[in-house]
Amino acid sequence: MPTTAPNAAHALADVTASDGTLRRFLHGLPGVDAVGLEARAASLGTRSIKTTAKAYAIDLAISMVDLTTLEGADTPGKVRALGAKAVHPDPTDPATPSTAAVCVYPDMVATAKAAVAGSSVKVASVATAFPAGRAPLTVKLADVREAVAAGADEIDMVIDRGAFLAGHFMKVYDEIVAVREACGTEARLKVIFETGELSTYDNIRRASWLGMLAGADFIKTSTGKVAVNATPANTLLMLEAVRDFRAQTGIQVGVKPAGGIRTSKDAIKFLVLVNETAGEDWLDNHWFRFGASSLLNDLLMQRQKLATGRYSGPDYVTVD
């Protein structure tokens, strides 16, 4: 990592001056020690979190969930049900915190917005031809503008993995900047890298820096639509990136692992990663999120177990 300098923000501003400087910077990032990274992520996963710490972690995790439904079969009814669940995850216990947001396709934003009206729950919308991202820029920008106009508080965009893997970093950068502009000042932008398609840890580190340089408010692992989604190792790598980025520029960027996190145990492992890597500043749903749907049910069952001492079952939470 380059060391922190007083005018680091300026130094990084030069980085994006041209395709050449951007490539030199991204390829100049230190290589990732894959074995070390995975060992570090695994060892942090062995922490034992019990009793009051566990209760705190479960409530925190619930408050960080982006409750997601991204299916072709989504109906307005399902989105409304999801909104109701996001506001009151466990209707039998009003002390249960609300989730951070509901995450839907752009055409469902208005429905979702109405469903969570009057609560703290935000509406996030995937856009830019999610999940493949294979569409002309004009179409992607129109997608984003529609979602924002419909009231989306957050936009989850996908990067052009084809361009990234072909080495056209500036194209990816310009696209993120354009989407950032289309989001305006209202919506926060989450940039999805689809880490499962980036092949190497080095690429994930490069993508993270590229996204942050382009103005992402959040960097997000994946769409949940490919075989490999969020893993402790790739999330740890992204947490290191946001930590180093803040150290150099003073700008804090959030992280959102998505897909494949299904149990409370997994979620708590991720929270340990956050605390030990990025620090306590990120232990808040403004800076860390879980993209998940079934995770919430497991968190609720664990919460009920802690409250009553009895193991709960899937009959006591909603199906979706």
Add this chain to the structure above:
Amino acid sequence: MSDRLSVLKTYKLYVGGKFPRSESGRVYEVTDAKGKWLANAPLSSRKDARDAVVAARKAFGGWSGATAYNRGQVLYRVAEMLEGRRAQFVHEVADAEGLSKSKAAEQVDAAIDRWVWYAGWTDKIAQVVGGGNPVAGPFFNLSSPEPTGVVAVLAPQESSFLGLVSVLAPVIATGNTAVVVASERSPLPALSLAEVLATSDVPGGVVNVLSGRTAEIAPPLASHQDVNAIDLAGADDVLAKELEIAAADNLKRVLRPQPVDNWSETPGTDRLTAFLETKTVWHPTGSLGASGSSY
């Protein structure tokens, strides 16, 4: 005397079709009737019990949805495999219960016969406890037995193999899935039975076998919200009462401790029906048009 070192067997739990060690990493010493060390068995924790319930719940859809005929075939296959490993079970039962070889063989034979007996019942119980009901209206009214769900089975403490088969076979014959807590003092026949189940077409998770302290594993099972019924055969009076109270929380079906050992008598259908529920369907007789029933 040969110089060869004998290979000791590591007994393991049977959960979800796999053979894990206890999550807690604990084991306890199992001795024969005279106090001679036999093996170390896993000392299950409540987390093992929870994992077993998850596995049993996952297996329930497939097992209860299988045709009764198919379940009968699968259970008969278990009896075939038991027959093939008869010598091993005779040996283990003799050690566990301090019986002579011939007495132990009697027990094992009775257990295998009982297994076959229950295998035959899978596609017949519906005729005995289900049927058409006469009702005052133009309806067919049909009752059919349905499995209750996940059943926690506390295996009898004294009869380590025949007793176990007597309580386990009727539970799974009707389509329930089971979490079995083996006899605390002599769990080895139960853990070996798991190896038979794993190699005889019984889907993983239909039977899950835990060994350890009954008084430690049973309470979390009795209070577990996702367990539908509990058989208290292996609990003493004090524990049984405590478990029954815990089980009331989610209205579990409770089968109180009952003797299961008498293999000279046929077991009857009580244990089959203990974990069945009755589903009743009303169906109009024929088409009901504006002109009334065509029937």
